[in-house]
Amino acid sequence: xxxxxxxxxxxxxxxxxxxxxxxxxxxxxxxxxxxxxxxxxxxxxxxxxxxxxxxxxxxxxxxxxxxxxxxxxxxxxxxxxxxxxxxxxxxxxxxxxxxxxxxxxxxxxxxxxxxxxxxxxxxxxxxxxxxxxxxxxxxxxxxxxxxxxxxxxxxxxxxxxxxxxxxxxxxxxxxxxxxxxxxxxxxxxxxxxxxxxxxxxxxxxxxxxxxxxxxxxxxxxxxxxxxxxxxxxxxxxxxxxxxxxxxxxxxxxxxxxxxxxxxxxxxxxxxxxxxxxxx
Numbered sequence: 547x548x549x550x551x552x553x554x555x556x557x558x559x560x561x562x563x564x565x566x567x568x569x570x571x572x573x574x575x576x577x578x579x580x581x582x583x584x585x586x587x588x589x590x591x592x593x594x595x596x597x598x599x600x601x602x603x604x605x606x607x608x609x610x611x612x613x614x615x616x617x618x619x620x621x622x623x624x625x626x627x628x629x630x631x632x633x634x635x636x637x638x639x640x641x642x643x644x645x646x647x648x649x650x651x652x653x654x655x656x657x658x659x660x661x662x663x664x665x666x667x668x669x670x671x672x673x674x675x676x677x678x679x680x681x682x683x684x685x686x687x688x689x690x691x692x693x694x695x696x697x698x699x700x701x702x703x704x705x706x707x708x709x710x711x712x713x714x715x716x717x718x719x720x721x722x723x724x725x726x727x728x729x730x731x732x733x734x735x736x737x738x739x740x741x742x743x744x745x746x747x748x749x750x751x752x753x754x755x756x757x758x759x760x761x762x763x764x765x766x767x768x769x770x771x772x773x774x775x776x777x778x779x780x781x782x783x784x785x786x787x788x789x790x791x792x793x794x795x796x797x798x799x800x801x802x803x804x805x806x807x808x809x810x811x812x813x814x815x816x817x818x819x820x821x822x823x824x825x
Contacts, residue, residue, distance in 0.1 A: 573664045577657065581641060584653035591689045594781055604687035611680040622676040623669045630667025633659055654688045692779045739813045744768040754788050764816055765789055767809050775799055787812050 578585070592601035612619065637660040644652030661681050666674045690698070707723060714721045742763040744754040747770065754768035769776055769785040776783050776799075783805050787795040797808055 570664060570668050573668070574661070577660050577664065580638070581653060581657040581660070583645060584641070584650050584657060587650050588654060588687065588689070592687075595689065595779075596781070598689045601687040601689070604684060608680045608683050611683065612677065615676060615680075618676050619673065622672045624672035625670045626668055627666050627670050630663045630665070633663030633666060637663060649691065651688060651691050655685070658682075658684050658688075695779055739764045739817045741809065741813050742766040745771045747772050751786065751788065751793060754786075755792065758788060758790065765794070765809075765812060767805075785809075789816075 588601060592598050637656040640656030640659065641653045644650055644654075644656065658681060661684070662674060662678075665677050665681070689695070711721050711723045740761075740763050742757060742761055742765070744750075744757050744766055746753050746768060750768050750770050754766050757763070758766040766788050767785050768788060769783055773784060776785075781802060782799055783802050784799045785797050785805055786793050787797070787809065795808070795812060797805060800808075
């Protein structure tokens with residue numbers, strides 16, 4: 547009497563890795579669909595804010611890092627971990643809170659957490675170790691929230707003003723600093739036009755004129771930082787240029803580069819009569 551042994555079919559490691567890759571690909575597709583809103587907001591800020599335009603390169607660099615590690619990735623697929631599912635649930639909660647509260651950075655960080663969760667859920671801790679650096683690198687593509695960005699921009703302006711005053715005083719030139727306004731006052735030489743800037747939230751014209759007169763400015767460029775499309779977090783601005791007798795020019799909404807050119811033109815127009823009289 548012979549014994550018949552039945553053997554169950556086994557999946558080869560290579561086919562198992564291919565199946566894991568397909569499942570990870572489908573999970574990534576679902577992740578892109580779930581987070582499409584926050585990802586589109588990322589693309590918008592990369593396009594509109596020059597300081598974050600590097601964001602377009604981050605996914606490319608991440609893809610290159612993964613491609614460079616492709617042999618390691620194939621051999622790093624391990625047993626799935628339930629911790630990955632917990633990370634995915636956490637990321638879904640972050641996405642929900644982020645979209646309901648309009649704090650999109652929560653959703654955007656949640657997207658990166660989801661990627662780590664997917665890798666952990668299908669490839670285990672060994673695969674997560676192999677992909678951790680490229681995944682974490684994606685965080686550098688996420689812009690700071692607008693309110694943090696505005697505060698940092700203002701603080702950096704104050705620091706640059708203080709450094710400018712320090713250098714001017716090293717040259718033994720009298721100078722006065724008020725906020726981010728550097729005032730040369732009566733010490734300015736003949737033929738110089740002094741232009742100031744006033745970022746206001748209310749009574750823009752009145753407050754700007756008061757600053758112009760108290761700082762003995764020739765011109766002051768004023769804008770309402772709370773107006774739509776204006777302020778620190780936008781690439782456009784809507785300003786008015788004031789002289790001693792009030793508004794000299796109101797500029798419509800335009801790029802900040804065009805505003806800068808208009809301010810220089812106004813200063814040149816003011817400078818020409820001064821130069822003519824001194825000759």
